[in-house]
Amino acid sequence: MKRENRIYAEEIKKLLIEKGISPSYQRIRIFDFLTTNRIHPSAEMLYLQLIGEMPTLSRTTVYSTLNLFADKGMLKRIFIEGTLVRFDIDTSDHMHFKCTKCGEVFDIFKSAKKLLPKTEHKVINEEVYLYGICKNCK
Amino acid sequence: MKRENRIYAEEIKKLLIEKGISPSYQRIRIFDFLTTNRIHPSAEMLYLQLIGEMPTLSRTTVYSTLNLFADKGMLKRIFIEGTLVRFDIDTSDHMHFKCTKCGEVFDIFKSAKKLLPKTEHKVINEEVYLYGICKNCK
DNA sequence: TACAAGGTTGTAATTATTACAAAATGCAAA
DNA sequence: TTTGCATTTTGTAATAATTACAACCTTGTA
Structure with missing residues:
Protein backbone atom coordinates (compact mmCIF):
# COMPACT_ATOMS: atom_id res chain seq x y z
CA MET A 1 0.00 0.00 0.00
CA LYS A 2 1.12 3.54 -0.68
CA ARG A 3 1.07 5.95 2.22
CA GLU A 4 0.77 9.62 2.96
CA ASN A 5 4.14 11.18 3.55
CA ARG A 6 3.93 11.60 7.26
CA ILE A 7 2.15 9.61 9.91
CA TYR A 8 2.40 10.88 13.44
CA ALA A 9 3.27 9.03 16.60
CA GLU A 10 -0.29 8.07 17.58
CA GLU A 11 -1.09 6.73 14.16
CA ILE A 12 2.16 4.79 14.04
CA LYS A 13 1.39 3.31 17.45
CA LYS A 14 -2.00 2.14 16.23
CA LEU A 15 -0.50 0.66 13.10
CA LEU A 16 2.20 -1.24 14.99
CA ILE A 17 -0.31 -2.66 17.46
CA GLU A 18 -2.51 -3.76 14.57
CA LYS A 19 0.45 -5.69 13.22
CA GLY A 20 1.12 -7.28 16.62
CA ILE A 21 4.22 -5.23 17.33
CA SER A 22 4.56 -3.43 20.63
CA PRO A 23 5.12 0.24 19.88
CA SER A 24 8.37 1.08 21.58
CA TYR A 25 9.92 4.51 21.23
CA GLN A 26 12.68 3.23 18.95
CA ARG A 27 10.28 1.42 16.66
CA ILE A 28 8.07 4.46 16.36
CA ARG A 29 11.01 6.70 15.53
CA ILE A 30 12.35 4.26 12.93
CA PHE A 31 8.97 3.88 11.30
CA ASP A 32 8.48 7.65 11.39
CA PHE A 33 11.80 8.15 9.65
CA LEU A 34 10.84 5.72 6.91
CA THR A 35 7.51 7.39 6.20
CA THR A 36 8.96 10.90 6.35
CA ASN A 37 12.16 10.31 4.38
CA ARG A 38 11.50 8.13 1.41
CA ILE A 39 15.12 7.43 0.65
CA HIS A 40 15.15 3.61 0.70
CA PRO A 41 17.78 3.59 3.44
CA SER A 42 20.07 0.79 4.48
CA ALA A 43 20.25 -0.07 8.18
CA GLU A 44 23.47 1.92 8.44
CA MET A 45 22.00 5.00 6.70
CA LEU A 46 19.06 4.94 9.06
CA TYR A 47 21.32 4.51 12.08
CA LEU A 48 23.50 7.47 11.08
CA GLN A 49 20.44 9.65 10.56
CA LEU A 50 18.86 8.83 13.91
CA ILE A 51 21.91 8.63 16.17
CA GLY A 52 22.10 12.45 16.26
CA GLU A 53 18.70 12.72 17.95
CA MET A 54 18.81 9.37 19.77
CA PRO A 55 22.31 9.10 21.19
CA THR A 56 21.78 5.73 22.86
CA LEU A 57 20.36 4.02 19.79
CA SER A 58 22.26 0.91 18.82
CA ARG A 59 22.81 -0.58 15.39
CA THR A 60 21.39 -3.87 16.62
CA THR A 61 18.07 -2.19 17.36
CA VAL A 62 17.97 -0.72 13.87
CA TYR A 63 18.73 -4.06 12.24
CA SER A 64 16.28 -6.02 14.36
CA THR A 65 13.52 -3.47 13.94
CA LEU A 66 13.93 -3.35 10.16
CA ASN A 67 13.92 -7.13 9.99
CA LEU A 68 10.84 -7.26 12.21
CA PHE A 69 8.98 -4.77 10.02
CA ALA A 70 10.03 -6.61 6.86
CA ASP A 71 8.97 -9.98 8.26
CA LYS A 72 5.56 -8.52 9.15
CA GLY A 73 5.16 -7.25 5.60
CA MET A 74 5.44 -3.58 6.50
CA LEU A 75 8.68 -3.08 4.56
CA LYS A 76 10.22 -4.54 1.45
CA ARG A 77 13.88 -5.49 1.28
CA ILE A 78 15.49 -4.23 -1.90
CA PHE A 79 18.86 -5.25 -3.31
CA ILE A 80 19.66 -2.47 -5.72
CA GLU A 81 23.19 -2.10 -4.30
CA GLY A 82 24.17 -5.63 -5.12
CA THR A 83 24.89 -7.04 -1.72
CA LEU A 84 23.65 -4.31 0.63
CA VAL A 85 20.08 -4.47 1.91
CA ARG A 86 17.97 -1.33 1.59
CA PHE A 87 14.40 -0.97 2.78
CA ASP A 88 11.31 0.42 1.08
CA ILE A 89 8.24 1.43 3.07
CA ASP A 90 6.15 1.09 -0.07
CA THR A 91 5.33 -2.60 -0.37
CA SER A 92 3.22 -2.28 -3.52
CA ASP A 93 4.49 -3.88 -6.75
CA HIS A 94 6.88 -1.48 -8.36
CA MET B 1 26.96 -13.24 -26.63
CA LYS B 2 25.74 -16.77 -26.15
CA ARG B 3 28.27 -19.56 -26.40
CA GLU B 4 28.53 -23.20 -27.27
CA ASN B 5 28.61 -25.34 -24.17
CA ARG B 6 32.26 -26.23 -24.21
CA ILE B 7 35.28 -24.36 -25.44
CA TYR B 8 38.59 -26.13 -25.15
CA ALA B 9 41.87 -24.91 -23.78
CA GLU B 10 43.27 -23.55 -27.05
CA GLU B 11 40.14 -21.62 -27.83
CA ILE B 12 39.97 -20.23 -24.32
CA LYS B 13 43.60 -19.14 -24.58
CA LYS B 14 42.85 -17.27 -27.79
CA LEU B 15 39.81 -15.63 -26.28
CA LEU B 16 41.68 -14.49 -23.16
CA ILE B 17 44.53 -13.05 -25.22
CA GLU B 18 42.01 -11.19 -27.39
CA LYS B 19 40.66 -9.60 -24.24
CA GLY B 20 44.15 -8.64 -23.07
CA ILE B 21 44.31 -11.24 -20.34
CA SER B 22 47.31 -13.51 -20.07
CA PRO B 23 46.05 -17.08 -20.20
CA SER B 24 47.33 -18.67 -17.03
CA TYR B 25 46.39 -22.22 -16.13
CA GLN B 26 44.06 -21.08 -13.35
CA ARG B 27 42.25 -18.59 -15.57
CA ILE B 28 41.76 -21.17 -18.29
CA ARG B 29 40.41 -23.72 -15.83
CA ILE B 30 38.02 -21.20 -14.29
CA PHE B 31 36.77 -20.06 -17.67
CA ASP B 32 36.43 -23.66 -18.79
CA PHE B 33 34.36 -24.46 -15.73
CA LEU B 34 32.04 -21.55 -16.45
CA THR B 35 31.42 -22.54 -20.04
CA THR B 36 31.00 -26.21 -19.21
CA ASN B 37 28.84 -25.90 -16.10
CA ARG B 38 26.23 -23.27 -16.59
CA ILE B 39 25.23 -23.03 -12.97
CA HIS B 40 25.76 -19.31 -12.27
CA PRO B 41 28.23 -20.11 -9.50
CA SER B 42 29.41 -17.89 -6.70
CA ALA B 43 33.15 -17.59 -6.10
CA GLU B 44 32.85 -20.09 -3.26
CA MET B 45 30.89 -22.62 -5.35
CA LEU B 46 33.51 -22.42 -8.07
CA TYR B 47 36.34 -22.77 -5.56
CA LEU B 48 34.78 -25.88 -4.02
CA GLN B 49 34.27 -27.46 -7.44
CA LEU B 50 37.83 -26.85 -8.60
CA ILE B 51 39.81 -27.46 -5.41
CA GLY B 52 39.38 -31.23 -5.87
CA GLU B 53 41.35 -31.20 -9.13
CA MET B 54 43.55 -28.19 -8.33
CA PRO B 55 44.69 -28.67 -4.75
CA THR B 56 46.81 -25.52 -4.59
CA LEU B 57 44.10 -23.21 -5.90
CA SER B 58 43.35 -20.34 -3.56
CA ARG B 59 40.12 -18.49 -3.00
CA THR B 60 41.89 -15.23 -3.75
CA THR B 61 42.68 -16.43 -7.25
CA VAL B 62 39.07 -17.38 -7.84
CA TYR B 63 37.81 -14.00 -6.63
CA SER B 64 40.38 -11.99 -8.56
CA THR B 65 39.87 -13.99 -11.74
CA LEU B 66 36.11 -13.66 -11.62
CA ASN B 67 36.42 -9.93 -11.00
CA LEU B 68 38.90 -9.61 -13.84
CA PHE B 69 36.60 -11.43 -16.24
CA ALA B 70 33.62 -9.38 -15.10
CA ASP B 71 35.50 -6.11 -15.48
CA LYS B 72 36.51 -7.11 -19.02
CA GLY B 73 32.88 -7.78 -19.89
CA MET B 74 33.30 -11.55 -20.17
CA LEU B 75 31.02 -12.27 -17.21
CA LYS B 76 27.99 -10.65 -15.67
CA ARG B 77 27.63 -10.29 -11.92
CA ILE B 78 24.18 -11.31 -10.76
CA PHE B 79 22.67 -10.53 -7.39
CA ILE B 80 19.83 -13.00 -7.16
CA GLU B 81 20.90 -14.20 -3.67
CA GLY B 82 20.62 -10.86 -1.98
CA THR B 83 23.92 -11.01 -0.17
CA LEU B 84 26.05 -13.24 -2.40
CA VAL B 85 27.49 -12.46 -5.86
CA ARG B 86 26.98 -15.06 -8.56
CA PHE B 87 28.46 -14.99 -12.06
CA ASP B 88 26.90 -15.62 -15.46
CA ILE B 89 29.02 -16.41 -18.52
CA ASP B 90 26.17 -15.31 -20.75
CA THR B 91 26.40 -11.54 -20.95
CA SER B 92 23.46 -11.09 -23.32
CA ASP B 93 20.37 -9.26 -22.06
CA HIS B 94 18.24 -11.73 -20.19
C1' DT C 1 71.03 -17.72 -16.65
C1' DA C 2 69.38 -13.89 -14.50
C1' DC C 3 65.98 -10.39 -14.24
C1' DA C 4 61.63 -8.12 -14.38
C1' DA C 5 56.78 -8.27 -14.81
C1' DG C 6 52.93 -10.29 -13.73
C1' DG C 7 50.23 -14.18 -11.42
C1' DT C 8 49.18 -16.98 -7.38
C1' DT C 9 48.88 -17.93 -2.69
C1' DG C 10 47.77 -17.44 2.26
C1' DT C 11 46.81 -14.52 5.82
C1' DA C 12 44.93 -10.48 7.67
C1' DA C 13 41.63 -6.81 7.25
C1' DT C 14 37.11 -5.02 6.08
C1' DT C 15 32.10 -4.69 5.65
C1' DA C 16 27.45 -5.90 6.45
C1' DT C 17 24.97 -8.53 9.30
C1' DT C 18 23.50 -11.75 13.06
C1' DA C 19 24.01 -14.03 17.72
C1' DC C 20 23.92 -13.53 22.32
C1' DA C 21 23.94 -12.15 27.05
C1' DA C 22 23.41 -8.37 30.22
C1' DA C 23 20.98 -4.20 31.33
C1' DA C 24 16.93 -1.43 30.97
C1' DT C 25 12.09 -0.83 30.45
C1' DG C 26 7.15 -1.50 30.83
C1' DC C 27 3.31 -3.66 32.78
C1' DA C 28 0.40 -6.51 35.70
C1' DA C 29 -0.55 -8.66 40.08
C1' DA C 30 -0.07 -8.53 44.98
C1' DT D 1 4.03 1.05 45.42
C1' DT D 2 6.63 -2.60 45.03
C1' DT D 3 7.79 -7.08 43.04
C1' DG D 4 8.43 -9.99 39.38
C1' DC D 5 8.21 -11.25 34.55
C1' DA D 6 8.32 -10.61 29.79
C1' DT D 7 9.94 -7.89 26.29
C1' DT D 8 13.09 -4.61 24.26
C1' DT D 9 17.39 -2.44 23.84
C1' DT D 10 22.18 -2.29 24.03
C1' DG D 11 27.07 -3.50 23.23
C1' DT D 12 30.19 -6.82 22.11
C1' DA D 13 31.53 -10.86 19.86
C1' DA D 14 30.88 -13.92 16.00
C1' DT D 15 30.05 -14.89 11.13
C1' DA D 16 30.12 -14.64 6.07
C1' DA D 17 31.55 -12.76 1.83
C1' DT D 18 34.94 -10.21 -0.04
C1' DT D 19 39.19 -7.41 -0.62
C1' DA D 20 44.04 -5.88 0.61
C1' DC D 21 48.50 -7.03 0.76
C1' DA D 22 53.00 -9.00 0.91
C1' DA D 23 55.74 -13.02 -0.12
C1' DC D 24 56.48 -16.52 -3.24
C1' DC D 25 56.30 -18.60 -8.05
C1' DT D 26 56.34 -18.60 -13.07
C1' DT D 27 57.20 -17.14 -17.50
C1' DG D 28 59.24 -14.82 -21.19
C1' DT D 29 63.13 -12.21 -22.68
C1' DA D 30 67.64 -10.17 -22.99
Whole structure:
Protein backbone atom coordinates (compact mmCIF):
# COMPACT_ATOMS: atom_id res chain seq x y z
CA MET A 1 0.00 0.00 0.00
CA LYS A 2 1.12 3.54 -0.68
CA ARG A 3 1.07 5.95 2.22
CA GLU A 4 0.77 9.62 2.96
CA ASN A 5 4.14 11.18 3.55
CA ARG A 6 3.93 11.60 7.26
CA ILE A 7 2.15 9.61 9.91
CA TYR A 8 2.40 10.88 13.44
CA ALA A 9 3.27 9.03 16.60
CA GLU A 10 -0.29 8.07 17.58
CA GLU A 11 -1.09 6.73 14.16
CA ILE A 12 2.16 4.79 14.04
CA LYS A 13 1.39 3.31 17.45
CA LYS A 14 -2.00 2.14 16.23
CA LEU A 15 -0.50 0.66 13.10
CA LEU A 16 2.20 -1.24 14.99
CA ILE A 17 -0.31 -2.66 17.46
CA GLU A 18 -2.51 -3.76 14.57
CA LYS A 19 0.45 -5.69 13.22
CA GLY A 20 1.12 -7.28 16.62
CA ILE A 21 4.22 -5.23 17.33
CA SER A 22 4.56 -3.43 20.63
CA PRO A 23 5.12 0.24 19.88
CA SER A 24 8.37 1.08 21.58
CA TYR A 25 9.92 4.51 21.23
CA GLN A 26 12.68 3.23 18.95
CA ARG A 27 10.28 1.42 16.66
CA ILE A 28 8.07 4.46 16.36
CA ARG A 29 11.01 6.70 15.53
CA ILE A 30 12.35 4.26 12.93
CA PHE A 31 8.97 3.88 11.30
CA ASP A 32 8.48 7.65 11.39
CA PHE A 33 11.80 8.15 9.65
CA LEU A 34 10.84 5.72 6.91
CA THR A 35 7.51 7.39 6.20
CA THR A 36 8.96 10.90 6.35
CA ASN A 37 12.16 10.31 4.38
CA ARG A 38 11.50 8.13 1.41
CA ILE A 39 15.12 7.43 0.65
CA HIS A 40 15.15 3.61 0.70
CA PRO A 41 17.78 3.59 3.44
CA SER A 42 20.07 0.79 4.48
CA ALA A 43 20.25 -0.07 8.18
CA GLU A 44 23.47 1.92 8.44
CA MET A 45 22.00 5.00 6.70
CA LEU A 46 19.06 4.94 9.06
CA TYR A 47 21.32 4.51 12.08
CA LEU A 48 23.50 7.47 11.08
CA GLN A 49 20.44 9.65 10.56
CA LEU A 50 18.86 8.83 13.91
CA ILE A 51 21.91 8.63 16.17
CA GLY A 52 22.10 12.45 16.26
CA GLU A 53 18.70 12.72 17.95
CA MET A 54 18.81 9.37 19.77
CA PRO A 55 22.31 9.10 21.19
CA THR A 56 21.78 5.73 22.86
CA LEU A 57 20.36 4.02 19.79
CA SER A 58 22.26 0.91 18.82
CA ARG A 59 22.81 -0.58 15.39
CA THR A 60 21.39 -3.87 16.62
CA THR A 61 18.07 -2.19 17.36
CA VAL A 62 17.97 -0.72 13.87
CA TYR A 63 18.73 -4.06 12.24
CA SER A 64 16.28 -6.02 14.36
CA THR A 65 13.52 -3.47 13.94
CA LEU A 66 13.93 -3.35 10.16
CA ASN A 67 13.92 -7.13 9.99
CA LEU A 68 10.84 -7.26 12.21
CA PHE A 69 8.98 -4.77 10.02
CA ALA A 70 10.03 -6.61 6.86
CA ASP A 71 8.97 -9.98 8.26
CA LYS A 72 5.56 -8.52 9.15
CA GLY A 73 5.16 -7.25 5.60
CA MET A 74 5.44 -3.58 6.50
CA LEU A 75 8.68 -3.08 4.56
CA LYS A 76 10.22 -4.54 1.45
CA ARG A 77 13.88 -5.49 1.28
CA ILE A 78 15.49 -4.23 -1.90
CA PHE A 79 18.86 -5.25 -3.31
CA ILE A 80 19.66 -2.47 -5.72
CA GLU A 81 23.19 -2.10 -4.30
CA GLY A 82 24.17 -5.63 -5.12
CA THR A 83 24.89 -7.04 -1.72
CA LEU A 84 23.65 -4.31 0.63
CA VAL A 85 20.08 -4.47 1.91
CA ARG A 86 17.97 -1.33 1.59
CA PHE A 87 14.40 -0.97 2.78
CA ASP A 88 11.31 0.42 1.08
CA ILE A 89 8.24 1.43 3.07
CA ASP A 90 6.15 1.09 -0.07
CA THR A 91 5.33 -2.60 -0.37
CA SER A 92 3.22 -2.28 -3.52
CA ASP A 93 4.49 -3.88 -6.75
CA HIS A 94 6.88 -1.48 -8.36
CA MET A 95 10.37 -1.21 -9.79
CA HIS A 96 13.45 0.67 -8.64
CA PHE A 97 15.82 2.95 -10.48
CA LYS A 98 19.24 3.85 -9.12
CA CYS A 99 21.21 6.80 -10.46
CA THR A 100 24.81 5.72 -10.89
CA LYS A 101 25.91 9.35 -10.63
CA CYS A 102 24.21 10.67 -7.48
CA GLY A 103 23.29 7.32 -5.98
CA GLU A 104 19.65 8.21 -5.36
CA VAL A 105 17.06 5.44 -5.62
CA PHE A 106 13.71 6.24 -7.24
CA ASP A 107 10.49 4.27 -7.34
CA ILE A 108 9.05 3.48 -10.73
CA PHE A 109 5.36 2.93 -10.28
CA LYS A 110 4.68 0.36 -12.94
CA SER A 111 3.75 -3.15 -11.99
CA ALA A 112 6.49 -5.42 -13.21
CA LYS A 113 4.02 -8.29 -12.84
CA LYS A 114 2.03 -7.19 -15.87
CA LEU A 115 5.01 -6.52 -18.09
CA LEU A 116 7.10 -9.57 -17.50
CA PRO A 117 6.78 -12.82 -19.41
CA LYS A 118 5.14 -16.08 -18.49
CA THR A 119 7.64 -18.90 -18.06
CA GLU A 120 7.60 -22.63 -17.56
CA HIS A 121 8.39 -21.97 -13.89
CA LYS A 122 5.91 -20.71 -11.34
CA VAL A 123 6.86 -17.11 -10.64
CA ILE A 124 5.84 -15.87 -7.21
CA ASN A 125 7.92 -12.79 -6.76
CA GLU A 126 9.65 -10.34 -9.07
CA GLU A 127 12.30 -7.71 -8.61
CA VAL A 128 13.28 -5.19 -11.25
CA TYR A 129 16.26 -2.89 -10.89
CA LEU A 130 17.07 -0.18 -13.41
CA TYR A 131 20.36 1.73 -13.48
CA GLY A 132 21.37 4.89 -15.27
CA ILE A 133 21.32 8.68 -15.00
CA CYS A 134 18.40 10.25 -13.16
CA LYS A 135 16.34 13.21 -14.36
CA ASN A 136 18.24 15.53 -11.97
CA CYS A 137 21.72 14.49 -13.08
CA LYS A 138 21.29 14.43 -16.83
CA MET B 1 26.96 -13.24 -26.63
CA LYS B 2 25.74 -16.77 -26.15
CA ARG B 3 28.27 -19.56 -26.40
CA GLU B 4 28.53 -23.20 -27.27
CA ASN B 5 28.61 -25.34 -24.17
CA ARG B 6 32.26 -26.23 -24.21
CA ILE B 7 35.28 -24.36 -25.44
CA TYR B 8 38.59 -26.13 -25.15
CA ALA B 9 41.87 -24.91 -23.78
CA GLU B 10 43.27 -23.55 -27.05
CA GLU B 11 40.14 -21.62 -27.83
CA ILE B 12 39.97 -20.23 -24.32
CA LYS B 13 43.60 -19.14 -24.58
CA LYS B 14 42.85 -17.27 -27.79
CA LEU B 15 39.81 -15.63 -26.28
CA LEU B 16 41.68 -14.49 -23.16
CA ILE B 17 44.53 -13.05 -25.22
CA GLU B 18 42.01 -11.19 -27.39
CA LYS B 19 40.66 -9.60 -24.24
CA GLY B 20 44.15 -8.64 -23.07
CA ILE B 21 44.31 -11.24 -20.34
CA SER B 22 47.31 -13.51 -20.07
CA PRO B 23 46.05 -17.08 -20.20
CA SER B 24 47.33 -18.67 -17.03
CA TYR B 25 46.39 -22.22 -16.13
CA GLN B 26 44.06 -21.08 -13.35
CA ARG B 27 42.25 -18.59 -15.57
CA ILE B 28 41.76 -21.17 -18.29
CA ARG B 29 40.41 -23.72 -15.83
CA ILE B 30 38.02 -21.20 -14.29
CA PHE B 31 36.77 -20.06 -17.67
CA ASP B 32 36.43 -23.66 -18.79
CA PHE B 33 34.36 -24.46 -15.73
CA LEU B 34 32.04 -21.55 -16.45
CA THR B 35 31.42 -22.54 -20.04
CA THR B 36 31.00 -26.21 -19.21
CA ASN B 37 28.84 -25.90 -16.10
CA ARG B 38 26.23 -23.27 -16.59
CA ILE B 39 25.23 -23.03 -12.97
CA HIS B 40 25.76 -19.31 -12.27
CA PRO B 41 28.23 -20.11 -9.50
CA SER B 42 29.41 -17.89 -6.70
CA ALA B 43 33.15 -17.59 -6.10
CA GLU B 44 32.85 -20.09 -3.26
CA MET B 45 30.89 -22.62 -5.35
CA LEU B 46 33.51 -22.42 -8.07
CA TYR B 47 36.34 -22.77 -5.56
CA LEU B 48 34.78 -25.88 -4.02
CA GLN B 49 34.27 -27.46 -7.44
CA LEU B 50 37.83 -26.85 -8.60
CA ILE B 51 39.81 -27.46 -5.41
CA GLY B 52 39.38 -31.23 -5.87
CA GLU B 53 41.35 -31.20 -9.13
CA MET B 54 43.55 -28.19 -8.33
CA PRO B 55 44.69 -28.67 -4.75
CA THR B 56 46.81 -25.52 -4.59
CA LEU B 57 44.10 -23.21 -5.90
CA SER B 58 43.35 -20.34 -3.56
CA ARG B 59 40.12 -18.49 -3.00
CA THR B 60 41.89 -15.23 -3.75
CA THR B 61 42.68 -16.43 -7.25
CA VAL B 62 39.07 -17.38 -7.84
CA TYR B 63 37.81 -14.00 -6.63
CA SER B 64 40.38 -11.99 -8.56
CA THR B 65 39.87 -13.99 -11.74
CA LEU B 66 36.11 -13.66 -11.62
CA ASN B 67 36.42 -9.93 -11.00
CA LEU B 68 38.90 -9.61 -13.84
CA PHE B 69 36.60 -11.43 -16.24
CA ALA B 70 33.62 -9.38 -15.10
CA ASP B 71 35.50 -6.11 -15.48
CA LYS B 72 36.51 -7.11 -19.02
CA GLY B 73 32.88 -7.78 -19.89
CA MET B 74 33.30 -11.55 -20.17
CA LEU B 75 31.02 -12.27 -17.21
CA LYS B 76 27.99 -10.65 -15.67
CA ARG B 77 27.63 -10.29 -11.92
CA ILE B 78 24.18 -11.31 -10.76
CA PHE B 79 22.67 -10.53 -7.39
CA ILE B 80 19.83 -13.00 -7.16
CA GLU B 81 20.90 -14.20 -3.67
CA GLY B 82 20.62 -10.86 -1.98
CA THR B 83 23.92 -11.01 -0.17
CA LEU B 84 26.05 -13.24 -2.40
CA VAL B 85 27.49 -12.46 -5.86
CA ARG B 86 26.98 -15.06 -8.56
CA PHE B 87 28.46 -14.99 -12.06
CA ASP B 88 26.90 -15.62 -15.46
CA ILE B 89 29.02 -16.41 -18.52
CA ASP B 90 26.17 -15.31 -20.75
CA THR B 91 26.40 -11.54 -20.95
CA SER B 92 23.46 -11.09 -23.32
CA ASP B 93 20.37 -9.26 -22.06
CA HIS B 94 18.24 -11.73 -20.19
CA MET B 95 16.47 -12.32 -16.90
CA HIS B 96 17.09 -14.76 -14.08
CA PHE B 97 14.76 -17.05 -12.22
CA LYS B 98 15.67 -18.61 -8.88
CA CYS B 99 13.79 -21.57 -7.46
CA THR B 100 13.20 -20.94 -3.79
CA LYS B 101 12.90 -24.68 -3.21
CA CYS B 102 15.98 -26.20 -4.89
CA GLY B 103 18.01 -23.00 -5.19
CA GLU B 104 18.79 -23.47 -8.88
CA VAL B 105 19.12 -20.37 -11.05
CA PHE B 106 17.70 -20.44 -14.58
CA ASP B 107 18.15 -18.06 -17.48
CA ILE B 108 15.02 -16.56 -19.00
CA PHE B 109 15.90 -15.55 -22.51
CA LYS B 110 13.70 -12.55 -22.97
CA SER B 111 15.19 -9.13 -23.26
CA ALA B 112 13.97 -7.10 -20.34
CA LYS B 113 14.93 -4.03 -22.33
CA LYS B 114 12.00 -4.40 -24.67
CA LEU B 115 9.43 -5.18 -22.01
CA LEU B 116 10.22 -2.53 -19.46
CA PRO B 117 8.78 0.97 -19.43
CA LYS B 118 10.29 4.24 -20.52
CA THR B 119 10.94 6.59 -17.62
CA GLU B 120 11.95 10.18 -17.12
CA HIS B 121 15.41 8.87 -16.18
CA LYS B 122 17.96 7.58 -18.65
CA VAL B 123 18.08 3.83 -18.17
CA ILE B 124 21.39 2.24 -19.12
CA ASN B 125 21.23 -1.12 -17.45
CA GLU B 126 18.50 -3.42 -16.22
CA GLU B 127 18.35 -6.42 -13.94
CA VAL B 128 15.31 -8.62 -13.54
CA TYR B 129 15.10 -11.34 -10.92
CA LEU B 130 12.17 -13.73 -10.70
CA TYR B 131 11.56 -16.05 -7.75
CA GLY B 132 9.29 -19.03 -7.35
CA ILE B 133 9.06 -22.77 -7.94
CA CYS B 134 10.92 -24.18 -10.93
CA LYS B 135 9.54 -26.62 -13.49
CA ASN B 136 11.42 -29.50 -11.80
CA CYS B 137 10.15 -28.80 -8.28
CA LYS B 138 6.50 -28.17 -8.97
C1' DT C 1 71.03 -17.72 -16.65
C1' DA C 2 69.38 -13.89 -14.50
C1' DC C 3 65.98 -10.39 -14.24
C1' DA C 4 61.63 -8.12 -14.38
C1' DA C 5 56.78 -8.27 -14.81
C1' DG C 6 52.93 -10.29 -13.73
C1' DG C 7 50.23 -14.18 -11.42
C1' DT C 8 49.18 -16.98 -7.38
C1' DT C 9 48.88 -17.93 -2.69
C1' DG C 10 47.77 -17.44 2.26
C1' DT C 11 46.81 -14.52 5.82
C1' DA C 12 44.93 -10.48 7.67
C1' DA C 13 41.63 -6.81 7.25
C1' DT C 14 37.11 -5.02 6.08
C1' DT C 15 32.10 -4.69 5.65
C1' DA C 16 27.45 -5.90 6.45
C1' DT C 17 24.97 -8.53 9.30
C1' DT C 18 23.50 -11.75 13.06
C1' DA C 19 24.01 -14.03 17.72
C1' DC C 20 23.92 -13.53 22.32
C1' DA C 21 23.94 -12.15 27.05
C1' DA C 22 23.41 -8.37 30.22
C1' DA C 23 20.98 -4.20 31.33
C1' DA C 24 16.93 -1.43 30.97
C1' DT C 25 12.09 -0.83 30.45
C1' DG C 26 7.15 -1.50 30.83
C1' DC C 27 3.31 -3.66 32.78
C1' DA C 28 0.40 -6.51 35.70
C1' DA C 29 -0.55 -8.66 40.08
C1' DA C 30 -0.07 -8.53 44.98
C1' DT D 1 4.03 1.05 45.42
C1' DT D 2 6.63 -2.60 45.03
C1' DT D 3 7.79 -7.08 43.04
C1' DG D 4 8.43 -9.99 39.38
C1' DC D 5 8.21 -11.25 34.55
C1' DA D 6 8.32 -10.61 29.79
C1' DT D 7 9.94 -7.89 26.29
C1' DT D 8 13.09 -4.61 24.26
C1' DT D 9 17.39 -2.44 23.84
C1' DT D 10 22.18 -2.29 24.03
C1' DG D 11 27.07 -3.50 23.23
C1' DT D 12 30.19 -6.82 22.11
C1' DA D 13 31.53 -10.86 19.86
C1' DA D 14 30.88 -13.92 16.00
C1' DT D 15 30.05 -14.89 11.13
C1' DA D 16 30.12 -14.64 6.07
C1' DA D 17 31.55 -12.76 1.83
C1' DT D 18 34.94 -10.21 -0.04
C1' DT D 19 39.19 -7.41 -0.62
C1' DA D 20 44.04 -5.88 0.61
C1' DC D 21 48.50 -7.03 0.76
C1' DA D 22 53.00 -9.00 0.91
C1' DA D 23 55.74 -13.02 -0.12
C1' DC D 24 56.48 -16.52 -3.24
C1' DC D 25 56.30 -18.60 -8.05
C1' DT D 26 56.34 -18.60 -13.07
C1' DT D 27 57.20 -17.14 -17.50
C1' DG D 28 59.24 -14.82 -21.19
C1' DT D 29 63.13 -12.21 -22.68
C1' DA D 30 67.64 -10.17 -22.99
